[in-house]
Amino acid sequence: MSVSGGCEICATGDAAFGCDRCGKLVCDEHYDRESGWCTECAGELRRPRDRTEQDEDDGFDDGVDTYRVD
Numbered sequence: 001m002s003v004s005g006g007c008e009i010c011a012t013g014d015a016a017f018g019c020d021r022c023g024k025l026v027c028d029e030h031y032d033r034e035s036g037w038c039t040e041c042a043g044e045l046r047r048p049r050d051r052t053e054q055d056e057d058d059g060f061d062d063g064v065d066t067y068r069v070d
Helices: 039-044
Strands: none
């Protein structure tokens, strides 16, 4: 998308993109090309880290570690 004006995040860069999520006009530095979102939206909705095999050993997919106390 071609836009003109100042970046709505830093106010110093020239807005060259529009965020597909919130609609902010942002400069190249504040645009995530992979998602099409501004860096603020992309930062809010980042995927959690990938789970390792060790995380999945307990058989539960709730992200909570379970410990046994004797």
